[in-house]
Amino acid sequence: MNEKIIQSNASPLNRVEVDTVTVDIIENALKNAREEMDAVLFRTAMSPGIREQGDCFPMIANKDGKMVVGQFGSFIHGFMDAYEGELEEGDIILTNDPYMTNAAVSHLPDWIVLVPIFKEGRHIAWSAMFGHMSDNGGMVPGSIPIKAETIFQEGIRIPPTKLYKKGELQSDVLELILHNVRTPQWNRFDLNALVAACKTAAKRCQEIAERFGDDIFYSTMEIMLERNHVAMQAIINMIVPEEPRVFEDYLCDDGVGMGPYKIRCKLWRENGRAIFDFDGTDPQAKSSINFYLNEDMFKMFFGSFTINLIDPQILFNDGFYDLVDVRIPEGCLLKPKFPAALSGRTHALGRIFDVMGGLLGQSAPEAMNAAGFSDSPHLFYSGYDDNGEWFQLFQIGFGGIPGRPAGDGPDGHSLWPGFTNVPNEFVEAYFPLRIEQYETIVDSGGAGLHRGGNGLSVAYRFLCDGTIAIHDERWMTYPWGVNGGTPGMRSSKKLVRADGTETFLPAKCDGIEVKKGDLLYFDTWGGGGWGDPLEREPELVLADIQRGLVSEEGAKRYGVVVSNGSVNDAATAELRATMKAARGDVSLFDFGGSIEEIKQRCLEETHLAPPEAPAFR
Amino acid sequence: MSYRLGVDVGGTFTDLLLINEKTGETHTAKVPSTPQDSSIGVLNGIDRICQESGIDATEIHRVMHGTTVATNAVLTGKGAKVALVTTKGYKQVLQVARSFCPGGLGGWVSYVKKPLLAPLELTVEADERIDANGTISSPLDVTALKETLEALKAKGGFEALTISFINAYVNGEHERAARDIAKQVFPDMPISISSDVVPEMQEYERTETTVVNSYVRPEVARYIDNLSGALEERMGDNVHLSILRSDGGLASARAAAESPVNLLMSGPAGGVAGAIHFCQQAGFDNILTFDMGGTSTDVALIQGAKARVRRETRVGDVTVRAPSVDVRTVGAGGGSIAFVPELTKALRVGPESAGAEPGPAAYMKGGELPTVCDANVVLGYLPADVQLGGKMAINRDAAVKAVKSVADVMGLTVEEAAEGIIKIANEAMFGALRLVSVEQGFDPREFALVGFGGAGPLHANALGKLTDAWPAIIPPGPGVLCAYGDATTEVRDEASRTFVKLLAETSSEELADSLAELRQRASSTLENDGISIADQTITYQADVRYTGQAFQLSIEFTEQELANEGLNVLKRQFDQEHTQLFTFALEEGHEIVMIRAIATAVGRTIPIQKPGEKGNTAQDCVIAQSRIYYEGNWHDTPIYDRGRLQSGMKVDGPAIVGEMDSTSVVLPGYIAEVDTVGNLLIQPA
Numbered sequence A: 001m002n003e004k005i006i007q008s009n010a011s012p013l014n015r016v017e018v019d020t021v022t023v024d025i026i027e028n029a030l031k032n033a034r035e036e037m038d039a040v041l042f043r044t045a046m047s048p049g050i051r052e053q054g055d056c057f058p059m060i061a062n063k064d065g066k067m068v069v070g071q072f073g074s075f076i077h078g079f080m081d082a083y084e085g086e087l088e089e090g091d092i093i094l095t096n097d098p099y100m101t102n103a104a105v106s107h108l109p110d111w112i113v114l115v116p117i118f119k120e121g122r123h124i125a126w127s128a129m130f131g132h133m134s135d136n137g138g139m140v141p142g143s144i145p146i147k148a149e150t151i152f153q154e155g156i157r158i159p160p161t162k163l164y165k166k167g168e169l170q171s172d173v174l175e176l177i178l179h180n181v182r183t184p185q186w187n188r189f190d191l192n193a194l195v196a197a198c199k200t201a202a203k204r205c206q207e208i209a210e211r212f213g214d215d216i217f218y219s220t221m222e223i224m225l226e227r228n229h230v231a232m233q234a235i236i237n238m239i240v241p242e243e244p245r246v247f248e249d250y251l252c253d254d255g256v257g258m259g260p261y262k263i264r265c266k267l268w269r270e271n272g273r274a275i276f277d278f279d280g281t282d283p284q285a286k287s288s289i290n291f292y293l294n295e296d297m298f299k300m301f302f303g304s305f306t307i308n309l310i311d312p313q314i315l316f317n318d319g320f321y322d323l324v325d326v327r328i329p330e331g332c333l334l335k336p337k338f339p340a341a342l343s344g345r346t347h348a349l350g351r352i353f354d355v356m357g358g359l360l361g362q363s364a365p366e367a368m369n370a371a372g373f374s375d376s377p378h379l380f381y382s383g384y385d386d387n388g389e390w391f392q393l394f395q396i397g398f399g400g401i402p403g404r405p406a407g408d409g410p411d412g413h414s415l416w417p418g419f420t421n422v423p424n425e426f427v428e429a430y431f432p433l434r435i436e437q438y439e440t441i442v443d444s445g446g447a448g449l450h451r452g453g454n455g456l457s458v459a460y461r462f463l464c465d466g467t468i469a470i471h472d473e474r475w476m477t478y479p480w481g482v483n484g485g486t487p488g489m490r491s492s493k494k495l496v497r498a499d500g501t502e503t504f505l506p507a508k509c510d511g512i513e514v515k516k517g518d519l520l521y522f523d524t525w526g527g528g529g530w531g532d533p534l535e536r537e538p539e540l541v542l543a544d545i546q547r548g549l550v551s552e553e554g555a556k557r558y559g560v561v562v563s564n565g566s567v568n569d570a571a572t573a574e575l576r577a578t579m580k581a582a583r584g585d586v587s588l589f590d591f592g593g594s595i596e597e598i599k600q601r602c603l604e605e606t607h608l609a610p611p612e613a614p615a616f617r
Numbered sequence B: 001m002s003y004r005l006g007v008d009v010g011g012t013f014t015d016l017l018l019i020n021e022k023t024g025e026t027h028t029a030k031v032p033s034t035p036q037d038s039s040i041g042v043l044n045g046i047d048r049i050c051q052e053s054g055i056d057a058t059e060i061h062r063v064m065h066g067t068t069v070a071t072n073a074v075l076t077g078k079g080a081k082v083a084l085v086t087t088k089g090y091k092q093v094l095q096v097a098r099s100f101c102p103g104g105l106g107g108w109v110s111y112v113k114k115p116l117l118a119p120l121e122l123t124v125e126a127d128e129r130i131d132a133n134g135t136i137s138s139p140l141d142v143t144a145l146k147e148t149l150e151a152l153k154a155k156g157g158f159e160a161l162t163i164s165f166i167n168a169y170v171n172g173e174h175e176r177a178a179r180d181i182a183k184q185v186f187p188d189m190p191i192s193i194s195s196d197v198v199p200e201m202q203e204y205e206r207t208e209t210t211v212v213n214s215y216v217r218p219e220v221a222r223y224i225d226n227l228s229g230a231l232e233e234r235m236g237d238n239v240h241l242s243i244l245r246s247d248g249g250l251a252s253a254r255a256a257a258e259s260p261v262n263l264l265m266s267g268p269a270g271g272v273a274g275a276i277h278f279c280q281q282a283g284f285d286n287i288l289t290f291d292m293g294g295t296s297t298d299v300a301l302i303q304g305a306k307a308r309v310r311r312e313t314r315v316g317d318v319t320v321r322a323p324s325v326d327v328r329t330v331g332a333g334g335g336s337i338a339f340v341p342e343l344t345k346a347l348r349v350g351p352e353s354a355g356a357e358p359g360p361a362a363y364m365k366g367g368e369l370p371t372v373c374d375a376n377v378v379l380g381y382l383p384a385d386v387q388l389g390g391k392m393a394i395n396r397d398a399a400v401k402a403v404k405s406v407a408d409v410m411g412l413t414v415e416e417a418a419e420g421i422i423k424i425a426n427e428a429m430f431g432a433l434r435l436v437s438v439e440q441g442f443d444p445r446e447f448a449l450v451g452f453g454g455a456g457p458l459h460a461n462a463l464g465k466l467t468d469a470w471p472a473i474i475p476p477g478p479g480v481l482c483a484y485g486d487a488t489t490e491v492r493d494e495a496s497r498t499f500v501k502l503l504a505e506t507s508s509e510e511l512a513d514s515l516a517e518l519r520q521r522a523s524s525t526l527e528n529d530g531i532s533i534a535d536q537t538i539t540y541q542a543d544v545r546y547t548g549q550a551f552q553l554s555i556e557f558t559e560q561e562l563a564n565e566g567l568n569v570l571k572r573q574f575d576q577e578h579t580q581l582f583t584f585a586l587e588e589g590h591e592i593v594m595i596r597a598i599a600t601a602v603g604r605t606i607p608i609q610k611p612g613e614k615g616n617t618a619q620d621c622v623i624a625q626s627r628i629y630y631e632g633n634w635h636d637t638p639i640y641d642r643g644r645l646q647s648g649m650k651v652d653g654p655a656i657v658g659e660m661d662s663t664s665v666v667l668p669g670y671i672a673e674v675d676t677v678g679n680l681l682i683q684p685a
Helices: A020-044 A076-082 A171-178 A184-212 A214-239 A295-307 A318-323 A346-361 A424-430 A538-546 A552-558 A569-583 A595-606 B038-053 B069-075 B142-155 B173-185 B203-235 B253-258 B266-281 B372-378 B396-410 B414-436 B456-467 B478-487 B508-528 B559-565 B568-582
Strands: A056-062 A067-070 A092-095 A110-119 A122-132 A161-165 A245-251 A261-270 A273-277 A324-327 A378-384 A390-396 A433-440 A456-462 A466-471 A492-496 A502-504 A508-514 A519-523 B003-009 B013-020 B026-032 B060-066 B082-087 B123-126 B136-138 B160-164 B191-193 B240-244 B250-252 B287-292 B297-303 B313-315 B318-320 B328-330 B336-339 B348-353 B448-452 B472-474 B492-502 B536-546 B553-557 B590-601 B622-630 B633-641 B650-652 B655-659 B662-666 B670-674 B680-684
Touching: A020 A056, A020 A067, A020 A122, A020 A184, A020 A214, A020 B414, A056 A184, A056 A214, A067 A214, A092 A184, A110 A184, A122 A184, A122 A214, A161 A171, A161 A184, A171 A184, A184 A214, A214 A295, A214 A318, A245 A346, A261 A346, A273 A295, A273 A318, A295 A318, A295 A324, A295 A346, A318 A324, A378 A456, A390 A424, A424 A433, A538 A552, B003 B038, B003 B266, B003 B478, B013 B038, B013 B478, B026 B038, B026 B478, B038 B203, B060 B203, B060 B266, B060 B478, B069 B203, B069 B266, B069 B313, B082 B142, B082 B203, B123 B142, B142 B173, B160 B173, B160 B203, B173 B191, B191 B203, B203 B240, B203 B253, B203 B318, B240 B253, B240 B266, B250 B253, B250 B492, B250 B508, B253 B508, B266 B287, B266 B297, B266 B448, B266 B478, B287 B414, B287 B456, B297 B414, B328 B414, B336 B372, B336 B396, B336 B414, B348 B414, B372 B396, B372 B414, B396 B414, B414 B456, B414 B622, B448 B456, B448 B478, B456 B472, B456 B662, B456 B680, B478 B662, B492 B508, B508 B536, B508 B559, B508 B590, B536 B559, B536 B568, B553 B568, B559 B568, B568 B590, B622 B655, B650 B655, B662 B670, B662 B680
Parallel strands: A273 A324, B003 B060, B060 B240, B082 B123, B082 B160, B160 B191, B287 B448, B448 B472, B633 B655
Antiparallel strands: A056 A067, A056 A122, A092 A110, A092 A161, A110 A122, A245 A261, A261 A273, A378 A390, A378 A466, A433 A456, A456 A519, A466 A508, A492 A502, A492 A519, B003 B013, B013 B026, B240 B250, B287 B297, B297 B328, B313 B318, B336 B348, B472 B680, B492 B590, B536 B553, B536 B590, B622 B633, B650 B670, B655 B662, B670 B680
């Protein structure tokens, strides 16, 4: 691919011997460089989404485009295959188009900046970073329209474009792009910050190469890739059985009345390679919940989930990709055909982690986690404030971390690396609303030897007329429990109008008008429980009651009877015996019933009609 | 004669330094710390130092103290049981925190959350609400709060109470009203309210900070009471005890006990102050400090002989909004353990540490795993065969055996592996030094490097090579430098408040009025401790950012500068610093976030007792011959006694310079010179 890169110094980089200590030192320096990218971005970005929530991901790749440091894997191959032009020193690429980058980014609001790094006229590495922009234009504020049927409705599509040419900002292009979004100022600064972060990484790579020599820099990156290969080979042999395993999970609905959508994956090992086959996954949806899954990105999910077991200090990278084969059928939910809408991909992206957990866990149940907070629910609130100024709030929801071998799941936390909530005082200072409640939902974590974390209930009092949009999941299917643990409580959204009338809103909706004084309860879901709840120490259940995390009634899920503020030992023993007899042996998974059963109870339990079975074109 | 005493209580040792205020003559002592009650160790030390120097305790008029009492209470989880009152709907503000799980993708799998410092069992809510603009949208339900607190009292089981309400940073009216009610219910209990302790936006951080204040308050108060009592017994009524705060200023014992959350970094601040003390007198105003101890290394950047202060303090897992000297910590110290993960065959050093127990293998106290210290022994940097006055016996065979365990796995010789361990530890410290310099837009080549702490002098030369910051300075008494710092700083206090205004929407008059109020507050603390206004200097600070930015910079200015230049004094300095950090500045959108006034007592400088003039030669100071391994070869190396070296003497590398509690290494190709202050200055030959 490097023939598309113009170098004034084309002498090749050579593979040379590098001693272990030098490799470790360079590895450490690259790790620092990556952390510095985050630091630069957070300090200079403007939108709450990036700087407070950390919705952004850095990467440094070797000259062949393989990620050596980073999080979500390299997309440079996909990009270079699709890119027709040539690149030279000082060029900086901007794009957001999943279809033109082989799903390097998976929806349009993620803008990605890519910098080829040169030293003395020679291309030595890449740096890249993507960040979730506050707005990308299109049908709705926030640019994640649930009803979109094609990507053309989801806002501006930026093909791989030179934002900088030989170091010169192409301001015409930039202004054209910013003209198409609702939050041009935020996007301008966030983009500026992404560029600054990538440039910092470039500078660090040049310094490392200067200190140790270009060949050693290049060779060390190769060695780091090989280290991962060796480690992952061992891991695959250890945890992926030759006997195929299958796991299925669901997206509850598509926001336009159909669901649930099945994600099915089969996993086995063949000649030392792990094969993930998504055959049997439902076809693509009509709405925007499709997730165009890059195969390499999935490999990365798999690798980062497992490699920490071996050497937590290792810099996780692309080096093992040829050990994993990912098969995704064309036209399915995970590989929709152009021009399918993609903006609401976050739900399927999250669910993939539950699927992977369920697949790998079947061979090692003790090491398996329950179903987690596998999504990143959104709330948008926009309109004009009392001064006639446009406001646009984007909030990410947090929920229950599942019960795990390591212990109880934290309450109201994030499964995503680096994500934090936006302080409510910040939100109230800059947006016309009051957050009247911010606490976890009692009993919402699944019962287990290690309980699931509770979901979070946030009560938003709107202080201006405006419009809201919601993206959420697990309102119908359950966050499942494992090894005897029970499922967590599902999510719900209740809108209480100023006149007292109550409506349950669908999990995915937009264009809902709210009036000054209306109150929205945005309740996320709890994590599934891990292990037999009847084995949990009764005193721990009592402590959770005293903390208001579990109710006395909820304690009965653990077979624990509490009276007058202490555990009633006799009644507890009796209840546990009865429950054990009725239940029999614990099952590996507890999904809370079959899809048919869940659908039947749906209206009564969730106040929402069940979706219709998807009909595919 | 009048003496002042600097005392630094560390985890293992309590260091003392007695200075004659007229002559600068010093005496030092090191005694074991007594963690169950640190004041015992301090008193033992005082007895020792008075006895050894023959100075009467009553001649000591000032005791200046750096303490880890507050830090240890947090680290060991042994602070007070704290009850918390929040706004209705926010009871779980600490439980949810910022929803953050550390680690990368999948980091949540192994994340174990620490117990809350104010447990949910002891958290109650008050029915009240203040909006973001400070107006009351729902009045405080006084009757209900009283009932709630009575019920909490009946439950019991706590020693301190914290009140933290939403938006109290704008309007603390409800918190104060709630405190008045709480005082009636709990007449003898310390009560902290968030609008007093840290009137800054962000409910979780403000609540956590206020809770930490309550958490360490009883312990710190007890300690300070005991210590003052005992000091007065020995030294008489006119002894004045002050405590070093995290931001490098001294506070009177009384002020320190009231806001102990400001003492969490007292120890590291002392080291930085000590380094500044010696380097400034030697003409080095821009320095990078690294204080290398057993488990970790603290680094800081000093510009213009002033430490940078940041608005955040981190101790273990706990982060609070309290100003502290901007010290970054890396998990690389003398006790850091080296290992080789089976699959990747990489050489890793730390963050696990052998600590004091079982300690490095060379110390023969049960440790068997190879540490950085053992690698230093293998390479001869820490000589085993020569007793240097230190109390610890060093066994080279044990160190070799430990290092061999990793050498064998990697197929290296013991010396190669040891050199690898040292290089990787150095690299980790180099990373921290880059963080405070290069990454903040400073070029380390324009700074000198100062190494101290137990292990700093061993690594200073090597880090000089990596950073190119010359000379590498080893100050006198590098092992008791914190006590020097404690003894040489000045009393200081500050008052601050949130002041969110665009520059374009305020005036220098409005700003000056608000600052005058803060000045009054800061100044009165010092006055209460007997420092008259005439003996104080006042500076102002404003935290400025571009509106919408999360990042802010503290801009310092004086009343005079504001009067002369107006608000431009803020804009100009902010743009300059922002450009240095991020390579750009903006035309408009400057927003003030916080303002503060800082009152500092005008200090009396203490003369430094200088090492004697040349009387003999460096050769006369050699006490033994040894050898060190460096870059693949053994080198014959003399060992010098630092106590005998005098100003102007030069020592050619390779050399080892030993003193009571510390060992300095001068590498081949470098030269060390003793300056007039007594610093050892290492430079390329």
